Amino acid sequence: MNFGGIFDLKSQEEQLKSLQKESLDPSFWNDKENASTILRNISRLESNIKLWADLKQRHSDISVLFEFAESGENQDEDIISEIKAYEDIIRDLELKLILGEGQDIQDAIITIHPGAGGTESQDWADMLFRMYSRWIERKGF
Structure with missing residues (x-):
């Protein structure tokens, strides 16, 4: 089969x-x-x-x-x-x-916007970006 x-x-x-x-x-x-x-x-x-x-x-x-x-x-x-x-x-x-x-298998663009909330939302957006970036690197994308 x-x-x-x-x-x-x-x-x-x-x-x-x-x-x-x-x-x-x-x-x-x-x-x-x-x-x-x-x-x-x-x-x-x-x-x-x-x-x-x-x-x-x-x-x-x-x-x-x-x-x-x-x-x-x-x-x-x-x-x-x-x-x-x-x-x-x-x-x-x-x-x-x-x-x-x-x-x-095509490329993708990911955008993360902190929105309203000052430095805390910016920190959260940075953490999300690092998390996704590391996952992408680890998985070989």
């Missing part, structure tokens, strides 16, 4: 190879807008493929740790930390699913 989209890893790997090959063309930078789009797509595909590879590796690691635990070795802390890392990857994947539509 093929679900397509971010679930079709083979298609994404082929698309990545094609885009990487295209980026090696000497005339690649003649059209800077197209080059920028291609590089963004390469980055997005690499990120998605890495996410799936990490998910697969974590699943394998958890299975091995459970086998060790069944054989009598105490692996509780390792299992818990691996499951937490696995959950983090799944949350990232959920976010990619939610923000995975065609227009969702």
Whole structure:
């Protein structure tokens, strides 16, 4: 069964190879807008493929740790930390699913206005800006 989209890893790997090959063309930078789009797509595909590879590796690691635990070795802390890392990857994947539509890869402009309220509202606007900026950097947007 093929679900397509971010679930079709083979298609994404082929698309990545094609885009990487295209980026090696000497005339690649003649059209800077197209080059920028291609590089963004390469980055997005690499990120998605890495996410799936990490998910697969974590699943394998958890299975091995459970086998060790069944054989009598105490692996509780390792299992818990691996499951937490696995959950983090799944949350990232959920976010990619939610923000995975065609227009969702476009840039966005966020404006935060402090409004009336003096320095307190300005401080609040600054805190919101820092919060959003850090989240955006951490998530790689």
